[in-house]
Amino acid sequence: MTRFKILGPLELESRGGEALRRGPKVARLLGLLLVRANQTVGVDTLMDELWDGEPPTTALKTIRTHVYHLRGALERSCGADTARRVLLTRGSGYRMDLAPEELDLFAFQQLVGQAQVLWTEHRHDEVVDRAEQALSLWRGPVLSDVRPGRVLAGHVARLTETYTRVRELRVDSALRLGLHREVLPELRDLVSVYPLHEGFHARLIDALSRSGRRGEALSAFRAARDTLHDQLGLEPSEELCRLQHAILTGAAGTRSVHGGSVG
Known part of the structure; x- marks a missing residue:
């Protein structure tokens, strides 16, 4: 073989x-x-x-x-x-x-395709399963011991983006299943790796709030706000501000989870 x-x-x-x-x-x-x-x-x-x-x-x-x-x-x-x-x-x-x-890439692409279809069918427990199987094939960055030229670098970037979006799909499905506490470690990692990704910040804030950790949720909002301001000179998005307001007023979380499109 x-x-x-x-x-x-x-x-x-x-x-x-x-x-x-x-x-x-x-x-x-x-x-x-x-x-x-x-x-x-x-x-x-x-x-x-x-x-x-x-x-x-x-x-x-x-x-x-x-x-x-x-x-x-x-x-x-x-x-x-x-x-x-x-x-x-x-x-x-x-x-x-x-x-x-x-080729491990073929198995990854097949599992990603299955996860996408399952998302559209709202079968979120199966989405989590397929996404986890797909992610388990990754042993590190794509072709991590090969120094790419500009053509190969483009392919590596595309596959890396797909990997990130599969992680996002797994998190979104877990949140749809009410597994807010269970996804907190992964969300913290995603925020650390992608500090300018407002969607990951929003998911973390919402998951903390829904887990009964309002203080930590507000701290996560402040961290997101400071990162965006310091690195991009931007204010938090309307979605982040809405989450902060919901936490401060004691309203239920209002964030809607999106996902399912993985390139």
Whole structure:
């Protein structure tokens, strides 16, 4: 069984058990082929990735050499037959041809899609389950041991945004289920990692209030207000101010939970 992993450090699991040895350029090439798995990546895109739009005159020859070394590394790690099957030359480009079970990204995308559908059906306990399964596939930042060029960096940023939005979807579903206390640790982490995301601040304030921790909720509001003012020169949004007013007047929380769209 061959399985590539990109949701964290770049890894290859195979029966051979030998680590996939590669240089930095080969790793970058492989990373791009994997995030674009089952699609042909043209040499122009590979040149843009490897040389940031300023390829040398020997770029095409160098790419072919990198592919040659990549094939050799794959043969040593998972066998010649598998290497020939998964790394294909297509016209003027290359393609990693992988089955659903051979790349962790495929499993992640499938689970995210299921969670989105379940959200629209208001099946929030199942949304939490699928989101947790999807998030469990992450071992750290995407391709954390590969230094990306500008093409790969764009794909990494998109996947990272999807990861964040899946966390948001899980939290929103848990809040719909009334699990306000249970999501507080995750909300505190999200606010710490994304201090300018007003939606995460609002969720934390509301969850604290609904958990009977009004003082902490007001402290969270003040922290959000100070962060926005100090870093952006902005005042809190209408939603944050409405939450503060509801807490001060003893009114029930009025925040409506949104979510479900994950790119």
